[in-house]
Amino acid sequence: MTVEYRLDAGVLPRRLADVLRPELASLATEIVDEIRAKIPAYARPLDGPYGKSIRAGVQHATSLFIEQIANPDTSAQKCYEVHHKLGQNEMREGRSLDDLQAAYRVGARVSWRRMMRVGKRNGLSSTVMSQLADAVFAYMDKLASVALDGYLEAKATSAGALETWRRRLLGMILQTPPAPTAAIGELAQLIGWTVPDKASPVAVQALPGTGHNQRKPTLDADVLADLDGIEPRLLVPGEVTDGRLARIKAALPQCRISVGPSVRLDALPQALRWARKALTLAQHGIISDGLVIRCEQHLSTVLVHSDDRLLATLRDRLLAPLSGLTVKQRERMLETLRAWLDTQASVPDMAAQLGVHPQTVRYRMRQLELSLGDLLHDPRQRFELELVLRATPARPAAKRRPAEVGVTLPAPRPRP
Known part of the structure; x- marks a missing residue:
């Protein structure tokens, strides 16, 4: 924890430290007694480790204040560490934040009350006393702020709160527009999560009939998760290795993951939007990887389906000449087109891929030439046609008979 606070040596005379130093021991005792008397939550006996931490906090505070008057370069690090830990202990002891802040206000009042008596006894000027008052209350505000940081840190890292903050961090990272880098870093530091240079999002989808009421999954400690939202998701630092993927799948056995x-x-x-799109495509049978999808292997498919309405418009325009065919005939022509593109128009290869006689391939291509004409030979339209065909799921391959040569298709419609 890096914190800095220095009294202004040009404001407070250094000889003031010698005047105040004899008051240290009794002042610390008076502050502790007053806190116990004024705040019911602190009325319990201060025996044992808890009482020692309270007394140590007060003693470090009063001692540091006086030493910084004598030498403004005196380090505050040790004192701040004590008060940061004190704030953590107060949260773990179950005291409220109001009680903690009230204790520092009481400490400031008691300290100032004592210093007014000392100032009067030593004939300190009103100017010095005014400057001393400003310094006392500013110093106690700083210590209260340090203790508050410790209190909030302990609260954030308690069992229930930790999960809440981890989900909050995940939401900040995945929100659009992105959260400021500094805000992400501060929250990550608070919960002990190392911010990686790169990370992989994982979209999660419960299988039909399983619902979301599963046991809490056991994931790797560095994986951020939000599985209770409308769109469950994970965030994995770095690449998702095969081993990591196997552990995620084991933790989520009733889910499809992308x-x-x-x-x-x-x-x-x-990247999360692409992964979720891949889940949708898998649900519709366009991606057939089973329950585990690596979106990176299907980026072209995700790209083609990034605007389904545009894709449908392009499909309708390019394949309009085949609209007069029956469903079965149209599927046969489309699978022939796919084979034509896959094999670079090699008839023997097309015949092997389709499981038909080469003469059948030639017959079908003549029909396609008549129906589609220049579309098959224009590079731009051929590219568009391939996009459409890649985005249109092929029907499952059926067992074909070799005697498909004599299939009769209706005469193609005249091209306008």
């Missing part, structure tokens, strides 16, 4: 590509943090919202 692993997005590993990208920088500012690109994670888009």
